[in-house]
Amino acid sequence: MYLYDSYDQAMVDARVAEFRDQARRRLEGKLTEDQFKPLRLQNGLYLQLHAYMLRVAVPYGTLNSAQMHMLADIADKYDRGYGHFTTRQNIQYNWIKLEEAGDLLADLASVEMHAIQTSGNCIRNISSDHFAGAAADELVDPRPYAELLRQWSSFHPEFLHLPRKFKIAVIASDTDRAAMRLHDIGIQIVKNDAGEVGCAFYVGGGMGRTPMVAPLIKDFVPLDQLITYSEACLRVYNRYGRRDNKYKARIKILVHELGKDEYARQVEEEFAHLQSQGIEPPLAELARIATFFADPAFESGLSTELDRSNPDFALWADRNTHPHKQAGYISAVISLKPVGGIPGDASAEQMHTIADLAKEYSFDEMRVMHTQNIVLPHVKIADLHTLWAKLEAAGLGTPNLDTIEDIIACPGLDYCSLANARSIPVAQKIATRFAEKGRTAELGELKLKISGCINACGHHHAGHIGILGVDKKGTENYQLLLGGSEAQDTSLAKITGPGFDEDGIVDAVEKATDVYLAQRQQGERFLDTYRRIGMDPFKEALYG
Amino acid sequence: MADVLGTSPDEVQFRFRDDEVVDHGTVTVDSFLDQSNATAVRIEPGDDARALLPHLERIALVEVNFPSFMDGRGYSVARILREAGYQGELRAVGDVLIDQLLPMRRCGFDAFAPDQKLDEADAQAAFDRFPHAYQSASDARQPIWNLRHD
Amino acid sequence: MKVLTGNDLKTGLVVWWNGQEWSRHVDDAVDAGDEANVILAREESARRVNAAYAIDATREADGSIRPAHIKDRVRALGPTVRPDLTMKPAEPEALNWVI
Ligand code: HEM
Ligand code: SF4
Numbered sequence: 135m136y137l138y139d140s141y142d143q144a145m146v147d148a149r150v151a152e153f154r155d156q157a158r159r160r161l162e163g164k165l166t167e168d169q170f171k172p173l174r175l176q177n178g179l180y181l182q183l184h185a186y187m188l189r190v191a192v193p194y195g196t197l198n199s200a201q202m203h204m205l206a207d208i209a210d211k212y213d214r215g216y217g218h219f220t221t222r223q224n225i226q227y228n229w230i231k232l233e234e235a236g237d238l239l240a241d242l243a244s245v246e247m248h249a250i251q252t253s254g255n256c257i258r259n260i261s262s263d264h265f266a267g268a269a270a271d272e273l274v275d276p277r278p279y280a281e282l283l284r285q286w287s288s289f290h291p292e293f294l295h296l297p298r299k300f301k302i303a304v305i306a307s308d309t310d311r312a313a314m315r316l317h318d319i320g321i322q323i324v325k326n327d328a329g330e331v332g333c334a335f336y337v338g339g340g341m342g343r344t345p346m347v348a349p350l351i352k353d354f355v356p357l358d359q360l361i362t363y364s365e366a367c368l369r370v371y372n373r374y375g376r377r378d379n380k381y382k383a384r385i386k387i388l389v390h391e392l393g394k395d396e397y398a399r400q401v402e403e404e405f406a407h408l409q410s411q412g413i414e415p416p417l418a419e420l421a422r423i424a425t426f427f428a429d430p431a432f433e434s435g436l437s438t439e440l441d442r443s444n445p446d447f448a449l450w451a452d453r454n455t456h457p458h459k460q461a462g463y464i465s466a467v468i469s470l471k472p473v474g475g476i477p478g479d480a481s482a483e484q485m486h487t488i489a490d491l492a493k494e495y496s497f498d499e500m501r502v503m504h505t506q507n508i509v510l511p512h513v514k515i516a517d518l519h520t521l522w523a524k525l526e527a528a529g530l531g532t533p534n535l536d537t538i539e540d541i542i543a544c545p546g547l548d549y550c551s552l553a554n555a556r557s558i559p560v561a562q563k564i565a566t567r568f569a570e571k572g573r574t575a576e577l578g579e580l581k582l583k584i585s586g587c588i589n590a591c592g593h594h595h596a597g598h599i600g601i602l603g604v605d606k607k608g609t610e611n612y613q614l615l616l617g618g619s620e621a622q623d624t625s626l627a628k629i630t631g632p633g634f635d636e637d638g639i640v641d642a643v644e645k646a647t648d649v650y651l652a653q654r655q656q657g658e659r660f661l662d663t664y665r666r667i668g669m670d671p672f673k674e675a676l677y678g
Numbered sequence: 679m680a681d682v683l684g685t686s687p688d689e690v691q692f693r694f695r696d697d698e699v700v701d702h703g704t705v706t707v708d709s710f711l712d713q714s715n716a717t718a719v720r721i722e723p724g725d726d727a728r729a730l731l732p733h734l735e736r737i738a739l740v741e742v743n744f745p746s747f748m749d750g751r752g753y754s755v756a757r758i759l760r761e762a763g764y765q766g767e768l769r770a771v772g773d774v775l776i777d778q779l780l781p782m783r784r785c786g787f788d789a790f791a792p793d794q795k796l797d798e799a800d801a802q803a804a805f806d807r808f809p810h811a812y813q814s815a816s817d818a819r820q821p822i823w824n825l826r827h828d
Numbered sequence: 829m830k831v832l833t834g835n836d837l838k839t840g841l842v843v844w845w846n847g848q849e850w851s852r853h854v855d856d857a858v859d860a861g862d863e864a865n866v867i868l869a870r871e872e873s874a875r876r877v878n879a880a881y882a883i884d885a886t887r888e889a890d891g892s893i894r895p896a897h898i899k900d901r902v903r904a905l906g907p908t909v910r911p912d913l914t915m916k917p918a919e920p921e922a923l924n925w926v927i
Contacts, residue, residue, distance in 0.1 A: 141810055141822045148808045155803060156777060161838065163875055164797065172748060173777055181879055183903050186840035214913055228907075233838045255748070285812045285823070291781035292757055292815065295750025361813075372754050377723075411761055413814040415823035422826065476909055547899065548907040558909045608897060610927075 135196050135499060136281050136426045138246045145288065146243045149250055153177050154236035161233070176256060176294070178249030179235055183551050186230040189252040190242060194262035194280040194304070195223035195502040199489040202500060204245040206485035212238045217485070219470060219478045221542055221593055222301075223261050223502040224252060228549055250288060255296045257287035257368070261303045263311045264503040267427060268465045268511040270457045274331060276306035276323055278424040279360065282415065283321075286361050293368050297375035298383035300368070301340075313504060313620035315339045315348045316596060318385045319367060324354065332356045337367055337397065338389030341590035345626050346386040349394040351401065359405075362414045366405035370397065429460070430497035430512060436462025437516050447522050449575075450533035455518070456509075464515050466496075468508040468525060469532040469540065473569040474562050477543040478506030487528045495521050504593075505542055507535065538573075538580040538647070539565040542593055546586030546603060547610070553586035555603025555610035556636075560584055563640045568647075577647055580660045583618075596620035598661040599646060600627040601639060612639035616646065616672055617664045628669060631677055645675045690769065692779070692790040692801065700739035700767055720771075727755040734764045742787070744772040753785045760786035760816035776804045786816035829859035829887060832867060833900065834880025842903045843877060844893075850877055853915070854904035857885065857893045894925075901926045 138146070153173075160170040174180075178189035190205070197205075205225055209217050212234055213227040220226055230238065242248055252259055260280045267275040283302060287293070293300070303312045306323035314320035320336035333355045339348030355363045374392075376382045389397045438461055442448040456465040468488060471477050480488070488508055492500045495517050496510035503509055513521060525531040534540050541564060544550065546557030561584055568574050583597030587604075594600030600615035611633040618627030634642050647660070649672050654663045664672070690699060704720035705713065707729060718739040721727060730737065740759060742752040756768055769789035770782050776796055783805065811819045832845035833854075843850035844857040845867060851857070860867055864882040871877045884896040895901050906914030908923050916922040 139826070141825065144809050145812065145822075152777075152804075152807050155800070159776075159800065161875070164800070167872075167878060169747070169775060181835055181840060183899070184840075184842055184906060185835070229840075229913075231839045255750075288812050289781075289808065290813055290815075291784035291811075292753045293750070294781055295748055295753070295778075297750075369754055369757075373751055377749060377751075407761070411814070415821070416827050418827045419823040547902055548909050551899070553899070556908065562909070610898065 135198060136193075136277075136423065142285075143243075143246070146246070146248050146250070149177075149248060149289075150236065150239045150243050153239055157232060157236055172254055172295075174232075174235075175254035176251055177235075177239065178252035179230070179232070180253060181551070182228065182545075182549055183547075184549065185228065186232055186235070187549070188227045188230045188235065188238065188249060189220070189222075190225050190227070190247060190249050191252045191259040192224050192247075192502050193284050194260055194266065194277050195264050195504075196266075196277065197492075197500045197502065198498050199493040199500075201245045201247055202485050202489035202492065204241060204247070206482040206489070208238060208241060209482040209485065211241075216479055216481045218476075218545065219480060219502050219506045219508070221504045221506065221544075221591065222252075222259060223264070223504055224259060225502070226545075228545075253299075254294075255298050255300075256294050257290065257296075257300045257302065260284050260287070261301070261312055261317070261504065263305045263307065264501040264509050265311060265456055265465055265511065266306070266501075267429070268456075268458050268463075269307060269309075269311075270459045271309055272307040272459070273325060274306050274323055275424075275427045276304045277427050278420060279306075279321065279323060279333070279357075280304040281423050281426075282360065282420055283364065286364065286415070290368075293372060296368075296372055297377050298380065298385075300371075300385065302364075308622060310620070310622040310624070311504075313593070313596060313624075315624045316341055316345070316593075316620055317348065319364070320348050326354050330356065333360055333363075335363065335367070337401075338386040338394070340384050340386040341593060341595050342384065343381060343588045343590075344384075344386065345590065345595040346390060347624050347626065348386070349389070351389075351394060351398045357420065358414060358417050359409070360414075362408050362411075363401070363405055365413060366401045366408050369404050369408075370400045374400075430499075432460045432463060432512070433514075434462070436514060438462055440515060441519060444519070446526075446533075447519055450522055450531055451518060453533040453537070454535045458512065460512075462515055463512055464518060466510045466513045466518065466521060467503070467535050468510065468530050469534055470507050470530075471534055471540050471565065472529060472532050473534075473539055473565045476558050477541050477561050480508075484528065484530060487524075487530065491521060491524060505536075505540060507540070534574060536579045536581065537575070538568050538577050538582055538599075538643075540581075541565060542581075542583040542597070544585050544592035546584070546592075550586060550591075552589060553603065554605040555586050555612060557584040557586040557592055557601075557603060560601060560603075560612065560636060560639060563636070564643055567640055567644065573647070576651070578659055580647070581619075582643070593620060594618070595626050596624070597627055598659070598664070599643060601643075602629075604633055606633065610636060612636070614639065614642050614646070614676070616669065617661065619661060630669065630673055642676055646672055649675045689795075690789050690791045691795060692805075693767075694783070694788040695767060697767075704739065704741045721752070721755055723749050723751045725755075727758045730759070731762045734759070734762060734766075737764065737766050739767045739769060740764070741769045741771050741791075744770060744774055744778075747773045747775050747778055753781065756782070756785040756787055757816050776800050779804045780807060784811065784815040784817045784819070829885055829893075830861060830864050830882045831857035831885045831893060831895070832860050832864060832880060832882050833857070833895075833903065834868075834871075834877040837875050837878040840878075844904075845871075845880075854895065855892050898926065
């Protein structure tokens with residue numbers, strides 16, 4: 135994985151000093167809250183319901199064990215012993231003190247981590263495929279490109295006060311595991327007809343209150359123009375994105391209002407101009423970064439046999455693993471969705487355990503998934519049983535990846551000041567209901583996603599089943615949505631009809647799954663059946 | 679803010695040029711384009727800086743107004759002018775605060791006239807904060823990726 | 829009644845105006861009446877509180893204070909999904925008060 139050189143370290147250290155100085159000026163009254171807020175947000179510090187919340191960047195989701203141990207230590211030292219892994223592949227802490235935040239950032243910097251640009255109206259943490267560098271189906275490892283973009287976007291002087299937040303994702307396989315087209319810019323690394331590697335740019339996707347799937351703006355940008363083209367995309371947005379209404383300020387609205395062809399034309403014009411400015415990094419820099427992502431020392435000739443004699447292990451191995459490009463290896467997913475637990479939360483102790491296991495079994499590497507789970511990307515198939523036994527012992531062996539128990543849920547009204555309704559208790563009740571009835575396995579792949587308000591942090595628009603918390607005259611109410619997907623077949627879910635109370639929404643989800651079980655044809659997932667039969671049979675069952 | 683005494687609203691507090699300060703008033707972009715003799719112009723956030731590009735030769739001062747520090751259009755304005763070869767004074771005016779000084783400087787501003795006078799020591803620390811920069815902009819700094827491959 | 833709440837500037841913890849200072853306990857809150865805006869402005873500018881605002885609440889028969897909106901009841905108690913981290917870790921039934 136990428137390691138800092140003295141330049142990277144100096145930048146991050148300077149940022150810590152800068153934040154300490156900003157916090158001092160706030161506490162001394164030299165900065166008002168209105169002036170300080172955008173500064174603390176650009177260091178990931180929110181003010182939430184119960185305290186300050188800190189969002190730490192995990193660039194493209196990749197972590198080593200020293201970093202994970204530090205995240206655990208931070209949970210103990212500055213928070214209340216736990217953290218929350220998010221759909222942005224980051225981690226959030228819920229109980230941070232402003233007066234300690236500088237020390238926390240310094241501790242992070244000591245393991246080459248930071249909270250830079252994890253919030254605010256700037257280019258955010260770059261996300262990527264959580265199986266990058268391991269997946270059998272990838273063209274190349276997308277992370278060197280993500281790292282180059284991370285460096286380019288860090289402290290970019292022109293783009294620190296954009297109309298609104300800006301999220302970039304980079305993938306390099308046809309299977310989309312990063313919701314690429316639901317980002318402000320989604321980049322897919324592709325090969326053109328001449329066999330050269332380059333970037334396809336999708337611009338103007340996003341969730342929030344007006345979800346949009348990003349259209350293709352340019353099908354091939356050569357690697358030695360990646361930064362220049364990105365800069366052109368951003369400059370057009372910075373100048374013309376709406377600033378009169380924060381709900382219309384995302385780039386998706388600009389692309390939509392201009393039309394993708396006109397937006398693309400303006401980018402092209404800016405791009406032509408910028409190409410004369412010499413802002414592109416030397417290709418040698420991409421090559422330097424790529425060396426950090428070279429394969430670890432995989433062994434060859436390893437056994438690919440799995441001993442399936444223990445049925446519990448066999449179930450977990452079937453559910454929670456992903457094929458690896460190297461024979462004899464596999465990617466293993468640690469579910470942070472124990473039935474009845476809080477989706478994405480991990481205690482300091484669990485983080486230490488995961489870090490130790492990564493060191494022992496996965497070349498010291500972990501990935502945070504946007505589904506709020508953790509991947510050990512490079513595990514020997516021969517070690518899988520031992521790994522599973524250790525996970526089981528630590529309560530981390532839940533076999534429910536991509537099932538109805540593997541719910542994405544935002545913090546909701548338990549933590550978030552923008553929420554209408556709680557998300558976590560609904561997730562807990564649904565997972566418990568299906569686990570108790572033993573229906574999880576029968577339902578197969580079913581992606582359920584819950585947001586506590588229209589901002590859609592829980593990706594409800596992109597759930598096979600989505601749930602949206604709304605405020606109904608001061609009480610919590612939940613709308614049901616069906617038919618979303620954030621994979622390569624991206625689609626936006628549709629609302630079924632009137633909302634439900636907390637118990638009602640759990641029943642409603644069960645009714646929707648009953649319709650699926652009754653109507654499904656051979657090999658169909660919930661989403662496939664919904665797409666074939668449409669909304670009506672579901673409405674009938676829910677409201678009929 | 680701590681110290682608002684002893685300064686008028688558009689007094690230049692920081693200047694990184696040796697030439698004489700331009701002290702004649704600026705005109706709006708629209709009236710600049712109408713008047714063939716104006717040499718100082720003031721750009722508001724919604725103005726298109728590219729309209730000035732044919733006339734850069736005769737401009738000695740461009741003021742870019744930041745009515746709110748949260749409106750970042752002025753950063754692109756500055757770079758567009760510098761990229762087109764503008765050499766005159768580029769002055770940030772309005773809601774200019776300590777923590778925006780360095781990014782503004784990197785985008786090509788070389789004079790700053792904040793609405794409210796800034797603490798000198800805090801401002802100096804902000805200008806000097808980062809030893810390097812990751813990316814190219816409109817200042818003299820070599821980006822880190824060039825330094826790495828010298 | 830109108831009660832005042834906000835977050836402590838340094839720690840971010842939820843606080844309530846008790847007439848003299850900011851308390852961690854909602855039941856200490858007093859009716860700020862017409863003074864609300866004056867107190868909020870004064871306390872914010874003295875940096876004794878951050879992001880403070882006035883809310884509607886009622887005083888119950890037992891003297892306790894009940895904020896009108898669920899969001900402020902969550903703030904008063906703590907996250908309902910982590911009873912151990914709330915203001916009343918020993919009283920799980922306190923969660924019913926939120927909803
Ligand atoms: C708890 C504090 C949080 C606050 C205040 C917050 C705020 C917001 C807001 C205001 C939006 C809408 C942005 C827009 O449409 O312009 C948003 C979107 C989003 N947030 Fe959060 N969020 C929080 C936590 C989270 C968490 C925990 C996650 C991950 C689990 C997350 C992931 C996202 C994602 C994926 C989106 C959708 C991005 C898009 O619209 O393209 N947020 N958030
Ligand atoms: S979706 Fe709404 S409730 Fe959930 S974290 Fe985002 S802003 Fe908060």
